[in-house]
Amino acid sequence: MPRIARPIALLACAFALAGHAAEPAFPFAEATIDDLQSRMAAGTLTSRELTAAYLNRIAHIDRAGPKLNSVIELNPDALAVAETLDAERKAGRVRGPLHGIPVLIKDNIATADKMETTAGSLALVGLKPPRDAHLVTRLREAGAVLLGKTNLSEWANFRGERSVSGWSSRGGQTHNPYVLDRNPSGSSSGSAAAVSANLCVAAIGTETNGSIISPATVCGVVGFKPTVGLVSRSGVIPIAATFDTAGPITRTVRDAALVLAALAGPDARDPVTQNQPHRLASQLGAPLRPGALAGARIGVVSNSAGKRGPENSMTTALAALRAAGAEVVEVGDLPGVSAAGSARIEVMLYEMKAGINAYLADLGPSAPMKTLADVITFNDEHRAKVQPLFGQHYFIRAQAKGPLTEPAYLAARETCWRVARTEGIDAVMEKYRLDALVGGGAGVAAMAGYPSVTVPFGPMAPLPTGLLFYGRAWSEAKLLALAADFEAHTRARRDPRFLPTASAP
Secondary structure, three states: OOOOOOEOOOOOOOOOHHHHHHOOOOOOOOOOHHHHHHHHHHOOOOHHHHHHHHHHHHHHHHHOOOOOOOEEEEOOOHHHHHHHHHHHHHOOOOOOOOOOOEEEEEOOEOOOOOOOOOOOOHHHOOOOOOOOOHHHHHHHHHOOEEEEEEOOOHHHHOOOOOOOOOEEOOOEEOOOOOEOOEOOOOOOHHHHHHHHOOOOOEEEEEEOOOOOHHHHHHOOOEEEEOOOOOOOOOOEOOOOOOOOEEEEEEOOHHHHHHHHHHHOOOEOOEHHHHHOOOOHHHHHOOOOOOOOOOOOEEEEEOOHHHOOOOOOHHHHHHHHHHHOOOEEEEEEOOOOOHHHHHHHHHHHHHHHHHHHHHHHHOOOOOOOOOOHHHHHHHHHHOHHHHOOOOOOHHHHHHHOOOOOOOHHHHHHHHHHHHHHHHHHHHHHHHHHOOOEEEOOOOHHHHHHOOOEEEEEEOOOOOOOEEEEEEOOOOOHHHHHHHHHHHHHHHOOOOOOOOEOOOOOO
16 A cells, blocks of 8 residues: 655665766666667667666666665666567567566566565565566566566555555665655555666556555656556465556656556456456557547546645646646545545455465465465564564454455445446546546545556655546556646656755755
8 A cells, every 4th residue: 555755764865965966967867668769779779788777877876876775676687688689689570669678677576587576575585486477477578678676665565554655674765766855655666766766767566555656656757557457467466456456657658558568468367357358458559649638528536635745736737638628627526435445445454365375375385484374473573674663463454354255355345346436437437428537546546446647747846746647447548648648738757856855955
């Protein structure tokens, strides 16, 4: 679960503003996938050169300098993979838009290689998954270079009730690249911070309840949370199958679309992916239609719980939508969403126990962690390292839950879907004949399992804000086009300055 960015007590930052000013200009700052593909196609750039540049950038910005601590581990084979992809290109084979593109992935996504897969937990160190996550297989097939893995809020922010976003017992604290003593939000904290700081071209995050959208917003980047079932969850350490999904975090909407197109597709190991429209994945990589906001009907949700940023930011965003030709429709609150929060937690608790037990069982009989109960015991036995800041209340509550056949679980799941889908997003969009909704927070789209995308939008004082678009199931292509048009009209993203604190000049 996400936590909205707030000042927290962090380790002292040795990075000074003068030191940042002395850093050499990064030659690929704000580079897009299309830009880089053009250069590689022209023979003026190789994937190995690009990969080496990002590894060097990580050394100077993540490991030293401001010490963002967004990358939990590097892939020792990254340069070798890049060289192989360069050889393929030279031989006339280009796999697609991601061929040779460096990507980071969140550390709860399994890789059957030399890297760990731990969800930031010391309990999972050394436990090797039997295979790549399906989305990793798709990235490799698309020609992406896996640079490494990103830090996260441990166990995707659903271990303890007072968790600290961006902190894990394995990886420590990730910092917000705009203001280092501010929380980067979570749980895909490292993925969002790394993209914002130009440590990779794109990153993969995961979301259950705002964990892509929230960190992307406060780190000034694009985050796309797809419909549950568009991207396979097999090999992703779970919280709740009803809500869980992976998705791209990038600096532009176009890049998000290209990465999403590579990730999307059916997987026999995740039955819900069989429900996706047959042609949707192929539509995602197509050029985004310019001027998509012209004539579009955009509904504004006013749920107070979803407001974020300066009071006038939504007013300014709505003015930008109107200037782009959209018809803005005030729809008020989505009924019942706030009251359904307890039902959502119930679903997550039930499904976490079942999901983690299934994930650990897949690691094989020799793995020391076989059940959630084993993880709880490990955490208590290593309390000083694992629980110095918060406990494991959600784990304990999840362990007490019964099977997924219990009426309490089934009723809670039905409540979530009825409130967020039938009586919420679907009903409002039908009533007002809308193309998309904005505002109201990421929680309702997450509860519905519907797609959402956040686009950077100022003012950045001291942290970025973003405008959230969301809509019906499988409306990814439409949302991408609307978000890209908004991006084209506002151009709000600004490079982070790595300020030590909000009061710095």
